[in-house]
Amino acid sequence: MLYTLLCYNKEDVVWSWTKEEDDAVMNRLSVVHERLTREGKLGPSLRLLPTTAATTLRGKDMVIDGPFAETKEQLLGFYVIDVENLDAALDVARQLNAANPTSVYEIRPIALYVPEARPTAPKEMVRAY
């Protein structure tokens, strides 16, 4: 079974960590990452840039500065895309929206992307439901 773990925290608090605190957290995390990699459990993982760098597409043309504001919708999935800039990313989001018009797409730049590390990674599309 494939799972994705979504990390939530208070962004303004994380910004307020001292460098020592931040480093300490990152070091502890990397120990876990290494262990999971050895155990062949870690797929691609990524860290997002702050929500202040996010843009949200609602409907076909409604581009909103900032992250998707949590309301009644739930997070159902996410894509990683490799494009030139925000306009190109919005174009992809519009294509997805055309196929799935009621969904909202937040475009958030990625700060760190660690590619697939498992030797046994699935080569084909997995339909998990």
Place this chain on the structure above:
Amino acid sequence: MSDLAWINGALTAARPQAVGALLRYFRDLDLAEEAFQEAALRALKNWPRNGPPRDPAAWLILVGRNAGLDGVRKRARNVAMPDDDVISDLEDVETPLAERLDASDYRDDVLRLLFICCHPDLPATQQIALALRIVSGLSVAQIARAFLVSDAAMEQRITRAKARIAGTDVPFEAPGPVDRAERLASVMAMVYLVFNEGYSAGNAARNTMCDEAIRLSRLLLRLFQTEPEIMGLTALMLLQHARLGARFDAAGEIILLEDQDRKSWDQKLIAEGLALIDKAMRHNRPGPYQIQAAIAATHARAVTAADTDWAQIDHLYRGLERMQPSPVITLNRAVAVARLEGPEAALAMIEPLEDRLSGYFHFFGARGAFLQQLGRTAEARTAFDRATALANTPAEAAHIRRHLDRLTADG
């Protein structure tokens, strides 16, 4: 991370909102700071026991307000007359706090708190010290270290700055759109001052100021999500800060942009800066911070110094010159012109600026460099001598001395 580290982060993060709201209640900066201090002490006792609250800022505001009211009541008993003017909003003490803690209140509270630090009567260094003390909550000792002065001197500077603003009318009513835009412009300028104070010195003790300016700017952007100039300011500082590790050599001497090891630029900060510029450009409302950020981005995108798109930089500086004409901007554009058309054209561009830039280190540094490239060694030496005399930091002076040494070696 220990409880204590989390609590410290939460207190720092909540401080601008909490002190801003307490200032609105008490209309007195010292009272607001004392109330926050008391609330923070109670948080240190209460949070480890009961777990952190869901909204630390709201908790601190509520507890701080009650603590502050207690303090005022106690004092009121000891003086002849209860001083009701000290406390605003008394009539709505009963309304649920959460109701009134909506985003626009927060926004204006934080903005007001930052705004009182940029009073035009305060010299830049006092504005910076005040913001670091009141908004960021740095200790006097930390700020003193960053400014390389004694604790006592910094204490005095902050006390004086506070006394200065205490006598002025702090605008407590919610600002209209025009007022809000004006306050925001002053606050952005002050945040950039904080950044530059740290950036120009380039030593570790002062990096705190760069980090703090970026944190404040991101905070502003969260409160004003659609303001392209805040995106621009944040991007500008991120892109400049990304070069931190490459700007000085082991001996603390300046490494020019063209000689920096670009692999040591912080790609994460660059990515965030570029993403913010993309966002800002969609608004089609260019402003000085956005343009300066775009200039920094042009450098960031060049894989090697030789790849730099100088025509783009020239174009951007022209835009900046139109928006806010200044000899310093023209001087900067001359550096791009030197690359595009040669040092002769650049020199012709900056000569008329001498009257206005006669006390400006970079003017003589640039003139010396252009003259040096033209082989006019004696004139270059004179210019570099003037630059050395005007250097703001030992690193700047050392950098010019290296130019002089090279002139001597060459001829």
